Amino acid sequence: MPSHGALFRPLIIVTACLLILTTSLNAQQQPPTSPTNKTQIVLLGTGNPPADPDRSGPATAIVVNGNAYLVDFGAGVVRRAKAAVADRGITALEPTNLRVVFVTHLHSDHTVGYPDLIFTPWVLGRRVPLEVYGPTGIKDMTAHIFEAYRADFESRSKQFAENLYTVGTFPEGRKVNAHEIKSGIVYKDANVTVTAFPTKHTMESYGYRFDTPDRSIVISGDTNPTQATIDACRGCDTLIHEVLTHEWLGKRPDFHNYAARYHTTTTQLAELASQAKPRLLILYHASIAWRPVVDSQRTRPEELLREMMTRYSGHVVVGRDLDVY
Ligand SMILES: [Zn+2]
Numbered sequence: 001m002p003s004h005g006a007l008f009r010p011l012i013i014v015t016a017c018l019l020i021l022t023t024s025l026n027a028q029q030q031p032p033t034s035p036t037n038k039t040q041i042v043l044l045g046t047g048n049p050p051a052d053p054d055r056s057g058p059a060t061a062i063v064v065n066g067n068a069y070l071v072d073f074g075a076g077v078v079r080r081a082k083a084a085v086a087d088r089g090i091t092a093l094e095p096t097n098l099r100v101v102f103v104t105h106l107h108s109d110h111t112v113g114y115p116d117l118i119f120t121p122w123v124l125g126r127r128v129p130l131e132v133y134g135p136t137g138i139k140d141m142t143a144h145i146f147e148a149y150r151a152d153f154e155s156r157s158k159q160f161a162e163n164l165y166t167v168g169t170f171p172e173g174r175k176v177n178a179h180e181i182k183s184g185i186v187y188k189d190a191n192v193t194v195t196a197f198p199t200k201h202t203m204e205s206y207g208y209r210f211d212t213p214d215r216s217i218v219i220s221g222d223t224n225p226t227q228a229t230i231d232a233c234r235g236c237d238t239l240i241h242e243v244l245t246h247e248w249l250g251k252r253p254d255f256h257n258y259a260a261r262y263h264t265t266t267t268q269l270a271e272l273a274s275q276a277k278p279r280l281l282i283l284y285h286a287s288i289a290w291r292p293v294v295d296s297q298r299t300r301p302e303e304l305l306r307e308m309m310t311r312y313s314g315h316v317v318v319g320r321d322l323d324v325y
């Protein structure tokens with residue numbers, strides 16, 4: 001018969017693990033930040049297609065010397081940017097300051113905020129065109145959005161002419177310069193060099209590496225594990241990577257084939273990160289929900305963290321909307 005000690009030991013270990021995981025997640029809760037010249041990563045949206053009120057559609061901001069660079073424009077992107085101003089004090093993310101953006105691929109969960117990003121900052125007074133870099137098709141998507149909102153433009157132009165509005169009067173601020181890219185350096189200015197690398201998803205897709213004066217940041221977009229991601233990072237400062245849990249996949253056999261070809265499990269990401277060796281690994285676009293009431297089938301964040309920490313010994317965090325790193 002086992003002693004009481006032997007019976008309780010597993011319980012103590014499980015409790016200790018839960019405490020560590022809960023502490024890790026709580027440590028991620030962040031206060032407002034003060035203005036800084038250092039590069040900041042602001043997670044504007046860490047979600048995926050489901051309409052999760054706690055996780056906006058995929059959108060990430062890299063802020064360097066008061067300039068904002070976005071990756072993807074999922075649902076809610078402009079309002080999350082304003083939330084980063086209001087709740088985190090990051091004035092670089094005032095909607096009128098949003099003017100350079102990189103798109104990983106043209107799936108709707110990553111692009112459904114595009115009209116918002118074109119028109120809302122313009123109405124609010126953006127004076128310069130939006131510069132958009134992305135795969136083949138981004139030019140067509142842009143042209144179709146302008147066509148779809150023709151009535152809005154005609155109506156607002158008339159009203160601006162009548163001086164009914166004091167803002168939104170800068171025609172340049174409604175323009176978009178859409179650039180269709182290939183792998184390699186796609187953008188460079190005084191703050192940042194941005195390099196695109198191919199990823200493996202259901203369509204033409206890219207990840208991006210940002211080199212700033214103080215950091216190197218790699219973001220995966222949606223992808224199967226690729227050598228290109230490992231090569232893009234190679235000891236980088238921060239890797240932001242998508243991930244699916246085994247726990248969720250266990251409940252969704254219908255998703256197995258698709259996931260095996262086009263996404264990344266915790267086991268695969270642990271392997272990839274062990275080779276890429278980022279100082280910090282941020283999990284985003286994960287198969288989780290922060291609250292069971294939103295989606296009881298999706299994995300709890302602490303379970304995602306447990307899956308990663310049992311497989312990967314590096315520094316890893318579960319990204320949450322409006323986290324700043
Ligand atoms: Zn996606």
Ligand SMILES: [Zn+2]
Pocket residue numbers: 105107201222
């Ligand atoms: Zn996708």
